[in-house]
Amino acid sequence: MTKHDQVLVKAQNVKVHFPIHKGILRRQVGSVKAVDGLNFEIRKGETLGLVGESGCGKSTAGRAMLRLYELTEGQLDFEGVDIASLDPKALREIRPRMQMIFQDPQACLNPRMTVGSIIAEPLDEHTNLSTEEKREKVKSLLDAVGMNRDFVNRYPHEFSGGQRQRIGIARALALDPDFIVCDEPIAALDVSIQAQVVNLLQDIQERMGLTYLFISHDLSMVRHIADRVAVMYLGKIVELADKRDLYKTPKHPYTQALLSAVPVPNPEVEAKREHIVLQGDVPSPANPPKGCNFCTRCPVAIDRCRVEEPELRELNKGQFVACHLAE
């Protein structure tokens, strides 16, 4: 991907730990290591897919990218400015440039606000537009997401899931952002509607030159929309590569298992396919296993994996893997 060279977001050793308090004195007895040392870059104009099972920390990572959570450790550069250490005022200045689209379009829209006021809220907060200008802007945003202009005075409950998601997208676009974190934007939608929303996201990306972090557990949709894909497991990135390489030659045993678990809509292929079925569940991030995080479920783990934690290393050009055995 030569067209995306400039780095927009750069995460260095980003950690988000949530403390666990116990006892009458609410002493801290441990922490949930939701995100435990992420290193990656998102380049201008690209879509980085972030995949993993539920509980692996991908949503936390997404929110941390916008500093919606305070980082426990690490540095987070947005166009060279470390937003992890910015003071609130400076942070507020930069906020309009990064936005978020949420998973549940039902929950992320205030049921007592009209569509118009939902979309205009960021404009109220961050711009000095006149009421008239705002109204125009809202209308053009509704156009941009393919909704009828006359819907401004309606309430969220009057819309279907797909339409609500469009309202959420319009709100995210209100301040002309550069970077949008899409946190499972299609997970709550029906298959036929998912395609509409994904097409819309791609259209506006092209039109407005947006950069996406696209979080999803749907590997086939990520394959469709992303340029590069990062696979997360238990708070860490286990593999990061160009989507072609990742889907064609996955190097990490977890990526391999994840890909083989995705059913193919073709009965003849499906009958012949070899499935790697992982045993057990994801361990608790409050108490991750020693050594490699994946060693408790890994089908090929050796003794070294249980002692020594593998580094994320560049195996081939642009393909990063955190596994002792990958070659």
Add this chain to the structure above:
Amino acid sequence: MLGGRAIKPVLDVTDLRTVFHTQDGTVHAVNGISFYLEEGELLSVVGESGSGKSVTMMSLLKLLPIPPAEIVAGTVEFDGNDLLKLEPEALRQVRGGDIGFIFQDPMTSLNPVFKVGFQIMEPLKEHLGLSEKEARKRAVELLELVGIPSASDRLDDYPHQFSGGMRQRVMIAIALACDPKILIADEPTTALDVTIQAQIIELVKKLRQKLGMAIVWITHDLGVAAGISDRIMVMYAGFVVEHAKVKDLYKRPLHPYTRALLATLPTDDEEGEDRLKSISGLPPALHEYPNSCPFAPRCEHAFDRCQKENPLLMEMGDGHQVACWWDVEKGAPR
């Protein structure tokens, strides 16, 4: 419904109709559905949400709140009886006894205040008349069967102490408790991660070989359906729009809705098109029994006949049935 069937099916549903009486009027949720289930086979029911998949299956056992729901017509033949005519007490014996049900969300369908062991033992004591001790022994066997490690210790755990995948296994264990002849699984893997979904599918395949029950698998995931089904029934707006053997359906989808559903899936090949095909519009809520094809407003092939007449299932050979006036293969009306 189909000619040339050798064995008598275990379940034979004819012309099932369910409506809901709501404040906004009557909604026709199931509109004359007929299907059968043979011993040991797996039938998948596919469609978008609101297409009537779950309501159809729940109607079989009257698991719907009546009213507002009303089953207005149809017969459900099972074991020589019409389930819709059974007395409540007799129906209760069938539910969880001969017909097991797995619900979509294991979080909400297990009772959080009772131990898992109690919830598995309940149907055993109720339907099979086992004693406490026998039931406990059987419950341990069941948990082992569905692959829960150290089963005898986990009987005394509460549902919240299990993970999502484990909870779904417990649900399966409960559904299997009384050796059902039929298992109805309502989107059993939708709430789960792909890796856990793969575990559950593997488990169901294994159990089917071992126990030989017939399964109805409700899903909206055409990928999952491809891997496990013998036959597939595609539903739209309370009608069956296409019904075929699994290979035929994927190789030769005949209904525009089935084709559209398959086309919305992102393709595997790298050089795939940049845009996904989508189906515009939404599935309708039928306030009246339709006189036109309910899919017509979203259909790219719709022509004047579709507005005037609702197509019923037509036989296309080898058990492949489709309800459409348009012949997609010839590209002309039938």
